[in-house]
Amino acid sequence: MRTVAAHTPADWPATEEHARAVQDDLRTRVVLGEQGPPPGTGRVTGVDVAYDDARDVVAAAAVVLDAATLDVVAEATAVGRISFPYVPGLLAFREIPAVLAALDALPCPPGTVVCDGYGLAHPRRFGLASHLGVLTGLPTIGVAKNPFTFTHDEPDARRGSTSPLLDGAEEVGRAVRTRAGVKPVFVSVGHRVSLDNACAHTLALAPSYRLPETTRRADALCREALRAATPYPA
DNA sequence: GCGACAG
DNA sequence: ATCTTGTCGC
Numbered sequence: 001m002r003t004v005a006a007h008t009p010a011d012w013p014a015t016e017e018h019a020r021a022v023q024d025d026l027r028t029r030v031v032l033g034e035q036g037p038p039p040g041t042g043r044v045t046g047v048d049v050a051y052d053d054a055r056d057v058v059a060a061a062a063v064v065l066d067a068a069t070l071d072v073v074a075e076a077t078a079v080g081r082i083s084f085p086y087v088p089g090l091l092a093f094r095e096i097p098a099v100l101a102a103l104d105a106l107p108c109p110p111g112t113v114v115c116d117g118y119g120l121a122h123p124r125r126f127g128l129a130s131h132l133g134v135l136t137g138l139p140t141i142g143v144a145k146n147p148f149t150f151t152h153d154e155p156d157a158r159r160g161s162t163s164p165l166l167d168g169a170e171e172v173g174r175a176v177r178t179r180a181g182v183k184p185v186f187v188s189v190g191h192r193v194s195l196d197n198a199c200a201h202t203l204a205l206a207p208s209y210r211l212p213e214t215t216r217r218a219d220a221l222c223r224e225a226l227r228a229a230t231p232y233p234a
Numbered sequence: 235g236c237g238a239c240a241g
Numbered sequence: 242a243t244c245t246t247g248t249c250g251c
Contacts, residue, residue, distance in 0.1 A: 049241075051242055086242070088239040094242095095241075117240045127240070148240050186240085 006080030006101035036193030043111030046214025060098030061221035076105035077225035119190035121173035133191020140190030178206035
């Protein structure tokens with residue numbers, strides 16, 4: 001497993017206003033017409049990020065799984081300085097530099113990338129998963145643990161049931177029940193994947209727990225990387 | 235103006 | 242995200 005240094009690009013937005021302008025520019029490049037790779041085939045990569053705000057340290061992890069077996073095929077981590085404060089709607093600017101570094105450190109192609117957070121389900125329709133997809137060209141989906149500012153009806157209690165995630169009358173994603181009787185996860189399209197396919201991927205990746213194996217593995221790994229790397233730079 | 239708000 | 246032990250329940 002490889003650990004690399006993550007660097008915030010020199011032209012990274014320093015203000016919320018600038019960050020929003022970047023989103024409004026990049027959003028035009030999201031590809032929505034493709035269905036994306038079928039679930040259970042090829043590789044699927046989970047990415048996640050952990051923070052130590054007090055020490056200004058961020059750690060990202062990318063974990064590649066065999067989509068058919070959910071076995072870990074490869075892992076990489078990246079450690080750096082925090083590139084942006086947490087602002088609802090601007091999460092990508094906080095997570096992306098470290099995530100890109102972790103993806104770059106992988107020894108193999110990531111396949112479809114599963115993000116912690118949203119894609120299209122976003123105030124400007126350009127959440128973390130969409131942003132990462134546009135920057136990498138990879139198929140991406142967003143799986144979030146909370147409904148953010150959106151509304152939804154409770155899906156049926158059985159595993160596999162879904163209900164629309166709504167911004168007013170517009171379906172921006174779906175609440176997906178990955179475990180019977182347990183709070184659903186909130187799935188949205190990132191880039192080059194349809195919503196139906198994103199939901200199918202999510203279910204295929206979560207046979208035993210609420211969260212997809214991709215995010216569970218990436219979450220555990222980035223926390224470990226944060227513990228091992230603090231403080232940074234050493 | 236106030237409250238809500240992915241991670 | 243992060244601070245944090247035990248505890249109730251399937």
